[in-house]
Amino acid sequence: LRAEERLSSNIARVTDPRRLRHLHEVHRARRGDTLTVGIEEGGIGRATITGLTGHAVELALDELECAPPPPLPVHLLLALPRPRMLARTLENIAALGAKELTLLHTARVEKSFWQSPELSESRIRDHLVLGLEQARDTRLPRVGMAPRFRPFVEDELPALIEGRRALLAHPGQSVACPYRLPPGESVTLMIGPEGGFVDYEVERLQAAGFEGVHLGERILRVETAVVALLSRLF
Numbered sequence: 001l002r003a004e005e006r007l008s009s010n011i012a013r014v015t016d017p018r019r020l021r022h023l024h025e026v027h028r029a030r031r032g033d034t035l036t037v038g039i040e041e042g043g044i045g046r047a048t049i050t051g052l053t054g055h056a057v058e059l060a061l062d063e064l065e066c067a068p069p070p071p072l073p074v075h076l077l078l079a080l081p082r083p084r085m086l087a088r089t090l091e092n093i094a095a096l097g098a099k100e101l102t103l104l105h106t107a108r109v110e111k112s113f114w115q116s117p118e119l120s121e122s123r124i125r126d127h128l129v130l131g132l133e134q135a136r137d138t139r140l141p142r143v144g145m146a147p148r149f150r151p152f153v154e155d156e157l158p159a160l161i162e163g164r165r166a167l168l169a170h171p172g173q174s175v176a177c178p179y180r181l182p183p184g185e186s187v188t189l190m191i192g193p194e195g196g197f198v199d200y201e202v203e204r205l206q207a208a209g210f211e212g213v214h215l216g217e218r219i220l221r222v223e224t225a226v227v228a229l230l231s232r233l234f
């Protein structure tokens with residue numbers, strides 16, 4: 001169970017209607033029941049239900065049993081994948097633990113993808129939460145949207161890569177993606193859309209400071225490339 005609100009050091013509250021329904025209808029929860037709970041700003045532990053209505057469940061937290069692993073010091077810039085790929089891609093990113101994610105428009109992203117209901121805040125959050133739960137983490141990556149490539153690259157990118165390593169995953173590059181960056185090194189990563197980057201984008205990003213790297217000779221789907229890249233670096 002995830003608790004969205006922490007009222008004090010040892011009291012948390014669940015108000016999300018779907019979670020409440022699940023607690024009432026599937027678990028038949030009662031006052032006094034104990035369960036494992038994840039607190040949104042960090043930590044997983046045992047808790048006892050102390051109050052229970054149709055609108056909220058109040059929990060008394062025991063000591064948090066495990067601090068979640070720190071998210072990787074990564075800002076992932078991901079060309080917006082097709083909507084049916086987005087769920088698994090987001091789940092994988094959250095499970096591996098990136099700090100920040102920006103969904104980005106590039107030439108081979110279809111404009112209609114930006115209208116997809118999959119891009120609603122709540123859907124994105126749901127997919128990320130599934131990945132976090134898998135990894136017993138509770139901290140959501142910060143998510144941003146950059147629906148226009150050129151203004152993003154000109155106005156926002158320089159500050160995002162200043163003082164950081166910046167890697168562009170692009171098949172066919174002569175340099176292989178490094179294994180294991182020094183602990184704590186911050187990095188900005190870019191992954192392209194299903195159709196890949198166009199030449200202009202690669203040139204523009206390399207001019208901005210990205211190193212082009214390959215992930216081997218096989219061309220990977222976006223959801224797989226995300227895993228290959230993140231798990232190789234840390």
Ligand code: SAM
Nearest residue numbers: 169170171191192195196214215218219220225
């Ligand atoms: N035909 C496209 C191309 O050649 O760029 C394939 C794009 S691939 C399905 C989607 C994205 O995953 C790529 O833009 C890249 O960022 C990443 N990717 C997949 N396989 C890769 C590899 N072997 N090396 C580097 N990046 C890869």
